[in-house]
Amino acid sequence: MLVSEPLLQVQGVTKTYQRDGQPDHLALAGIDCQLNRGEVLVVVGPSGSGKSTFLRTLNGLERIDSGTIQVDGVSLTDPATDVNRWRTNVGMVFQHFNLFQHRTALDNVALPQRVVRGRDRAQAEGYARELLDRVGMGEYGARYPSQLSGGQQQRVAIARALAMDPKLMLFDEATSALDPETVGGILELMRALARDGMTMAVVTHEMGFARDVGDRALFMDAGRIIESGTPDEVFCHPKEPRTRAFLEKIL
Numbered sequence: 001m002l003v004s005e006p007l008l009q010v011q012g013v014t015k016t017y018q019r020d021g022q023p024d025h026l027a028l029a030g031i032d033c034q035l036n037r038g039e040v041l042v043v044v045g046p047s048g049s050g051k052s053t054f055l056r057t058l059n060g061l062e063r064i065d066s067g068t069i070q071v072d073g074v075s076l077t078d079p080a081t082d083v084n085r086w087r088t089n090v091g092m093v094f095q096h097f098n099l100f101q102h103r104t105a106l107d108n109v110a111l112p113q114r115v116v117r118g119r120d121r122a123q124a125e126g127y128a129r130e131l132l133d134r135v136g137m138g139e140y141g142a143r144y145p146s147q148l149s150g151g152q153q154q155r156v157a158i159a160r161a162l163a164m165d166p167k168l169m170l171f172d173e174a175t176s177a178l179d180p181e182t183v184g185g186i187l188e189l190m191r192a193l194a195r196d197g198m199t200m201a202v203v204t205h206e207m208g209f210a211r212d213v214g215d216r217a218l219f220m221d222a223g224r225i226i227e228s229g230t231p232d233e234v235f236c237h238p239k240e241p242r243t244r245a246f247l248e249k250i251l
Contacts, residue, residue: 005073006034007199008041008058008168013067015053015223027053029223031067035168035216040194041201042214042231046246050223051203055172058201059090072167088116091161095173097153099145105132105156106141113163124163131159135189151182158189169193171202207251211235219243 015028027050035041043051056062058069060076060083069076071089099108109128113119119127132138135155145153154174161169171190175183187209194200194213204210210217210231217234219227219242227234227243235251238244 007037007072008033008035008201009068009070010034010058011068013054013057013069014065015050015057015062016065027223028057028064031225033216033218033225033228035199035201037199038197039199039215040213041216041218042210043201043203043218043220044205044207044210044246045218045220045226049220051220052172053223054220055092055170055201055203058168058170059087059092061092084116088164089167090170091164091166091168092170092172093154093157093161093174095177097145097150097157097177099153099156099160101145104142104144105137105148108145108156109159109163112160116164127163128159131162132156134162135159136185149182150178151185154178154182154186155189158186158193162193167199169198169200171200171204173203173205175204175206205250207235219246221246 010031010033013028013031017025017027019025031054043054045051053062057064064077074086075081076086103111106125106128109131110124113124113127114121129138129141132141135158137152137155137159140148140152148156175186178186187206190202191213214231217229217231218225219234221242227238227240234243235247238247
């Protein structure tokens with residue numbers, strides 16, 4: 001039986017921030033992980049542990065100092081790799097939506113397809129309507145972000161990321177800026193994407209979601225992966241004292 005290569009392979013990734021008048025800050029210290037097609041990786045840890053930095057390295061928003069990152073066999077660190085083309089395969093959903101404020105919801109989902117994928121207006125808008133329907137926003141295509149709630153804006157942001165037909169989706173604290181009533185709907189949408197087989201890496205504080213949906217889990221602290229395994233192993237039977245101390249505070 002042929003074993004397919006992992007979709008995502010990360011080896012020895014380091015990242016240091018240089019700060020004026022202060023000691024350098026080691027944000028990532030030798031990160032190793034991999035993710036197979038159709039799997040969901042959940043990343044948890046205290047604030048400042050490097051979770052978001054790690055996620056941002058996966059689509060080239062943060063340049064790494066050393067190590068390698070590969071998605072579907074293509075290396076981000078290879079000088080021959082076109083980073084903008086790379087990003088079309090790696091969709092990202094941010095904490096604060098990052099929508100174009102002067103564009104309607106429909107335009108927010110259609111425009112990147114036209115600019116990046118080269119689709120014509122009819123194609124792009126047709127697919128945008130399909131995706132807005134999929135995320136429960138089919139009736140809101142003509143509205144601007146200022147006319148939408150936080151949860152609705154995040155749904156549009158998810159549709160926009162899906163419009164690139166990415167191989168990997170990254171979610172960076174996608175629910176942390178939302179009011180509690182809205183969080184459940186976004187998490188359910190993410191669960192549906194997982195059920196549909198989308199490969200996902202998710203930084204989250206939502207431990208119920210992490211346990212239920214994750215295939216793999218990482219606990220990070222001080223730029224390092226302290227513990228990794230299945231969600232059951234990491235969250236219910238942690239081996240490391242630092243993991244146990246963190247979980248005792250939040251569970």
